[in-house]
Amino acid sequence: MTKKKLFVFCLDALCSMDIELMRTMPNFKFMFEQGSWVTHMHSIYPSVTYPCHCSIVTGNYVEKHGIPHNEIVKAGDQNAPWYNMRQDVQSKTLLDYAKENGFSTCSLSWPVSGGADYDLNMPMIVPIGYNGPNPEQFFESTATAELVERYFPRYGHHLIGEDRSLDRYTMGLATEIIKDYRQPDVMLVKMCDLDTVRHRYGVMNGHVIEQLHKHDAEFGVLVEQIRKHGDFENTDFVILGDHGQTDIDHVLNFNILLKQAGFISVDENDQLIDYDAYCHSVGMSAWISLKDPSDEKMKQKVHEFLLSVKADPKYGLGHVFTKEEVREQYKLTGPFEFVIEGEAAISFGNTLSGDDAFSETRVGDYKTAKASHGGLPYKEQQTTFIACGPSVKQGVVIDQANLVDMAPTMAAMLQFKMQDVDGIILDPLLK
Structure with a gap:
């Protein structure tokens, strides 16, 4: 039996309202023409990035996975450290199960994944306010040493200076890894800039549309790399978000x-x-x-x-x-x-x-910016889940599901089952 592969492209703050535009874009559109999707994917409470990403990969709510906030809060501390380490997550992840089932695993810029036992891991771990000249220090003992040695000298400059960009760094690594490692079997790539733009300018405007076009181009580059160097025909592609945003x-x-x-x-x-x-x-x-x-x-x-x-x-x-x-x-x-x-x-x-x-509202603080999130999951813009590939039916649209359904559904694409999860498999999407 041919081995399946899974490629996940996560856009922080992707909203259901974006679907109409994405369906017209040159690279995203094949996902809608050939695949299926969930229009309104309800997030968790609170709908902030780090807890949401833990729910995406564990299939569990905060009560089980144990990451309740981006920050490790302390009274009076206006610069609290963030949750960074995989060991803080109290549930097994999709990639843990994948590795146990013989799949090679790769995680790029995924929150709360520092030190994870994945084959290839480059966590989202440089502190949000860090402006110094040595971001490499944060990857010591938290990222796969082979990735740091191989790619940081080439792409680390993207994490330095006023115009630093985690997304540019992530894209540099992702394109190289697909080629150099012949496309890891299960690969998660997380992009941040849509969330940043929405915090700064609001939920929907020209800046957001421009950023969606950038992500479309990035997705196209990675898909083309898979066509050239991987196994496109046996890859299930997923585009997903973690939460919506709301104008404040x-x-x-x-x-x-x-x-x-x-x-x-x-x-x-x-x-x-x-x-x-x-x-x-x-x-x-x-x-x-x-x-x-x-x-x-x-x-x-x-x-x-x-x-x-x-x-x-x-x-x-x-x-x-x-x-x-x-x-x-x-x-x-x-x-x-x-x-x-x-x-x-x-x-x-x-x-x-x-x-x-x-x-x-003010720019510079994600909690009090022009648009924000972190509230009750039914109150803000919902996120979405789009899938296409050999495991996915064509033309099925589910109106509503839950963020915790993503992991067990993606596990089912890979033909294994995650145990003791809060989410369910979205069977109508799957062949």
């Missing part, structure tokens, strides 16, 4: 309200001195943590305060979940006691400075 009206700096209510104390420079309750932004939602989670009286006091803010229409707070409620409804666990979210399209800031709880 304004930012609610909830720590200002907590400070004014006496739950937070700061010094003359608005630096945290102490707290009973603290707000951590997750973009369009936020977590409220307690200094002492075992203090039931304080927990009740904070809960009553949150409900009072929700009752005041000027703040636009639409949801207050206890940790028990959000676990039951959305399979979300994390270092919090409550989760809050706006009724309309607002995002949350972490700042302790000043006395005004409201502020404008």
